[in-house]
Structure formats: structure tokens, C-alpha cells
Amino acid sequence: MRNVLISGAGVAGGTLARFLAxxxxxxxxxxxxxGPRTGGQAIDVRGVALDVLDRLGLGDRMRAVRTRMRGMSVVDGDGHELLRSEEHTFSSGRLDSDDIELLRDDVVSILGEATDVEYVFGDSITALTEEAHGVRVEFEHGGFRTFDLVVGADGLHSVVRRLVFGPEEDFIRHLGQYLAIFPTANFLGLEDWQVWFRHEHTGGVAYPVRDNTELRVTLGFGSDPLPRLTVPEQKRLIAERLAGVGWEVPKLLEAMAEADVFYFDAMAQIHLxxxxxxxVVLVGDAGYCASPLSGQGTSLALVGAYVLAQELGRAGYEEAFAAYERRMRPFVELNQALATENPEGPASDESVERAKNAISLG
Structure with missing residues (x-):
């Protein structure tokens, strides 16, 4: 039996695991x-990526847990409404589209229910050595195993990529922003409605989830690349950058300080x-992160995992890896371009429509 190690239990890793199993x-x-990661933002599944969900046999389940936003507002520091829409939101696009928006933790949880897949939590790869008939993999908590193939699906800061291809700084392209994401109680009383705020070089959004019982909050600021920071340092930096911003931001910062589940990272892309x-092969953010600013990271992960599994079912790994890359590169390039098309907001509907369908699943 062919055996494969996938590093990373996120969207790309979970999707590939299901297809290969x-x-x-x-x-x-x-x-x-x-354990499975919790928290995170609402993520989009668009275009051909919806077909991947259906081919996984999970389309109906995923659609059942989609967000149900009625619209959004944009406010200034005094809480005055600058813009209002019941037709689209910045996070998910047109509300009358077949595309869906879901919570990342819901997607990962559903994908993780794959049968005949071994999940090893609380460990990571420390060394990879290619041998005549496989890859010897050493683990942080001791021991080694040999696999026919190794897949890096371990995100923007991929360990597999670093071990095989070199240091992250050789491949990362910063986009000049940092984001923090955390959950909190819905103390704003929002009902299926997003509220965005902007102030100089900072901004963010709060939106309700879980039947309006919880908020997911995103806070961001513009910045050149920063050194690695601890979580307390990250929270202090955000509080400093957003100090003095009005609306409900002071309360959001208080909630952030108490949040146990917390994500902070640069908006950046990976180009190899x-x-x-x-x-060894990379899939999803590890190989071609488009950043949350593109709105297409999840779709790239789903489609990339599907195409890789499909090609491995057709040929040996050398031919399969080459075909996977040949098919995916044009799709990746169009979707990465969405993150930089409009520095002041999301890409145009026309660009998104073209990019999200720019590959044939066969």
C-alpha cells in the first residue's frame, strides 16, 4: 500500500487526506x-472549489453551516454610517451568489472526520531525508518513520518548505498589513450583519456567528515586516496601533485582551x-499562499489538494507532481493577483469571477 505523510491538518491537508484515503x-x-485548530475567520469557497466540496461528498454539509449575512455597514470613528449594503459584503462578495462563506473551524472539523486516516496531533517534523525508496521523517517528539511521499500542507510558515526549499524569507512577499482575529461574545447585538470600521492606517470588522451568539473580530493595521512577537506582545502592539480609534474599538480591544483563542500574522504571499x-510536494498556503486579502486562500487549498490527488491517481509521483504544477500555476497566479488589485478594498467582481473559475477539474 502506498503511504503518505501530510504535514498540516488544515483545509489543504484535510482535503488531500480524504481524497487519497x-x-x-x-x-x-x-x-x-x-488538537484541531479552533477560531479563525469566516472563509470563502467559490467557483470550482464548490465542485471540490461536492466531489468530497461534503457539499450539502458545508452549505448547511454557511454564514447567513444580510449585509454590512461601514462606520467612522464616531459610529456614523458611511456605507450600507444589503447586496454584498467585503468578506464574501455578492450575497445572491452561489459561493458560500463558512467558519474556518467548521470546515476543518468536517474535513477531519475522514475515515482510515491517522491523525497525530501535538507533533511536527524536524528533518526530512530522501532515501532510495521513500522519505525518512524525524519528529520533534522522537523517533522516525519512512513514507513514500511527504506533503507540506502546513501553511504560510511551512516547516516542510523550510526543510526542503530553504528559509521563508526567500519566498515570502509581504503585503504591508497585519491582521488579528479572535472570537468574543456578541456584546454588540449584531444580527447577521457585519460592521466594518476604518481609521487612517487601521481598520477591522465584527460579525456575528453561531446563530448570533458569538462575534468574530478582525483588527488590522498597516506595517512593514515585524520581528517575531509573542502573543502578549502581539496584543499590546494592536492595542497601541488602534489606541484612540472610536466607535466600539475600545471594547473590542478589551475583548481581545481576554481572548484565549487568538490569531495574528502578516498579510503575505508565497512565491516559489x-x-x-x-x-516532497507543497499544497495550499505552504506553496502558494495568496493571503486573506485575496479571499481565495481556501479555494486554492481545496482545488490544489483535489488536483494533486487526481494526478497521483493517474501517474507516478514525478509525473503527477509535474502535472499538478502545470495545471495549478495559472489558477494560482490569477487568484494571488486579487490581493493586490485594489489596495483600498476587495478586487472587482469581474476579477473574482474570472479567477475563481480559471481551471478545469477534469
């Missing part, structure tokens, strides 16, 4: 966190000349 692969997924080396 279905084709008879022995699949192991290693994830450095103690190749996504595979020997028996």
Missing part, C-alpha cells in the same frame, strides 16, 4: 497543535519557482 492510500496527518523536490 478514498483511493487506497495509507494516510498520516501530523499537526503541531494539540517549483512546488516539489523529489518525493
Amino acid at each position: 478514498r483511493e487506497g492510500w495509507s494516510v498520516t496527518v501530523v499537526e503541531r497543535t494539540p 519557482d517549483r512546488w516539489s523536490a523529489g518525493r
